[in-house]
Amino acid sequence: MGKIEWAMWANEQALAAGLIYATGGIVGVAGQFRGWQFAAFGIAAGVFVCLLEYPRSKRGKGTSVERTGQYCFTVCVNAFGPLTRNYYVRAFLHAALCVPGGFMLATVLGCVCLGIASLIYLSAAIHGEHWEPILPRTEPPKRVGDSIKEPPQNPPPRPPPELRRKKADKLETAAYDNPMSVTVNE
């Protein structure tokens, strides 16, 4: 497993954990369970984690596959700079967010999944990975040289006429007209 980028798996795990956290929270609030406040927190934390994890990072090596419509999320997440770029911060954030989920049955599963995601992110951070935004490349399109738009005004420079003349027997295959008439045996 030499070159696994742990962050890719951590990202999938965290996204799933966010969904599970939010779903557990919705059930807890809708059913008005005891401790529904924790469930409400679970919804907020779950949604936040989903928004944070939705944009995939650019891979260190290889082609990155974007999620559908992730560009706006990329821009938002990128705006926070080192807070979101650094995986130690993310690991700690997920660990902190998951703790309140442990106090209520409906959100326990989300809590544990988010905790696991936090551990995988920690592993990614230890391996020196960090988040890179996938931004569309904005290199300027290959510009055709300006001179091509207009035909040349002058003929190309040529050696003086005496040197340009072709022999008579090669007149047919010559690419240009002789500057002076030639006859055989010259």
Place this chain on the structure above:
Amino acid sequence: MGNFAANEGLSIFVILVWLGINVFLFVHFYLAFLVERYYYTRVILGHALSWARAPAACLNFNCMLILLPVCRNLLSFLRGSIQYCSRTAARQLDRNLTFHKLVAYMIALHTAIHIIAHLFNFERFMDSQLMINSSYLPYVLSQIGNNDNRSYLNPIRTNETNPTIVMFTTIAGLTGVVITLALILIITSSMEVIRRSYFEVFWFTHHLFIVFFIGLVLHGVGRIVRGQTIESVKVHKPDECHSRFEDWGKNGTDCPEPVFAGNPPMTWKWVVGPMILYVCERLVRFYRSQQKVVITKVVMHPSKTLELQMKKKGFKMEVGQYVFIKCPSISQLEWHPFTLTSAPEEDHLSVHIRIVGDWTQALYTACGGDKTVVQDAWTLPKVAVDGPFGTASEDVFRYEVVMLVGAGIGVTPFASVLKSVWYKHVQENKNVFTKKIYFYWLCPETQAFEWFADLLQSLERQMMEKDMSDFLSYNIYLTRWKDAEAAHFRVQYEAEDDPITGLKQKTRYGKPNWDNEFSAIATQHPGSKVGVFLCGPTALATALGKQCISHTESGTEFIFNKENF
């Protein structure tokens, strides 16, 4: 529309039957918990009881099914037996991985329903312990069985606890958490992005299924789902007695205290069969891997392709099959699939391996790829071979007219097909059913598959000698080229041999116009079944599948087969 039924009919039928069984089980078990025995359970839980038990039954069914599509030796065996009866049915077995994924999604869905229903159940059980009021039936019901701790209804036995603690202290709760976690980890590491980039993570995490199945079997051992016993229902009818709960068991009433018991675990009955089959499957793979395989020849082709020729005693193969190769000196646990490029008529088996990752790079070094002196046979690493496993290309010779389309590395199984065709026609003079092969090779550049171009050259030469040049018609399409090369092609246009491949049939540029190709073939061979075999990317598969479906004219039927790597 014409080919749709031929191509897709059986798959749709299988899916519909599977969905139908799921729906039936769901509804049946939903209703099974609305009977008299569970009257008092429903007083506490309401319909959440049924909403938890119905997906549980579907989970039993789907967990039974999920192990079956990945028993590839069993499938290979089935394939061999079925194909004498029905080609279509045998082709269905190609879609085993798709079915495995569908069943997995269904397991995830039912797990979600099951868990949400149980969240309500736990909450309601807890509520009925906490509402301490002897005129409240759920509370009264929860106090039953406090003496002997056996005939109770409410699995939460005290009010000094909370649902989370209960979950971690009951067998059902603890196993439930463990298997759900295992399921989630399996699913997140099976996402296509992870699977295609880091196969080892996917493969090792997937082995959590062992934890999953053990937990699944133990999940019902605690008998936490409780209903009235049959004897109790005979003497205490819930319909009549439920309102008189304050008088239960008192002298003079005809409502003695109800007695409750749990249901015995049922899951093991569903999954024990497939579990045994899967264990057998792994044993077969292990046994095969222990058999001796000798590397007889190592050839290093340009563009980082390594050819290994091996001999294994008793190895029999058909065209286009693949094997799994393990090299213990590189990794004890990793098996990697490679298509066989040798023909069944040859006395050795060969694979062409492209060096793209860690394992293939290590194999290259172990086989002395970077050394220039000839290696002694004993320095070559030991390998283990499991297989061969059958895929669609086996069926090639059962069609009269065949279209083979290989994109990039997907051309590899067709190497085996073409070699076998050659051997059959010439050296053994058999009457081959296949009369015409159309071969399409799409690649960005032929250098990576120079070994295949060599094979085509030698075939072309031999066909010309035997005067059989129109048995095989092949078209090579280069889908990418550099501008500098384009100039060279233009200049060489008039040359007799193709400037790139050296073959008589010219290389074409760009992508084939499939519409034209299919129409031409349909006109040339009216009334026959044309087998279309593809090994390549999904986009091409969709395009060809559509062409097959839409090009049935004057009785020509195009049947589409796709390799699934």
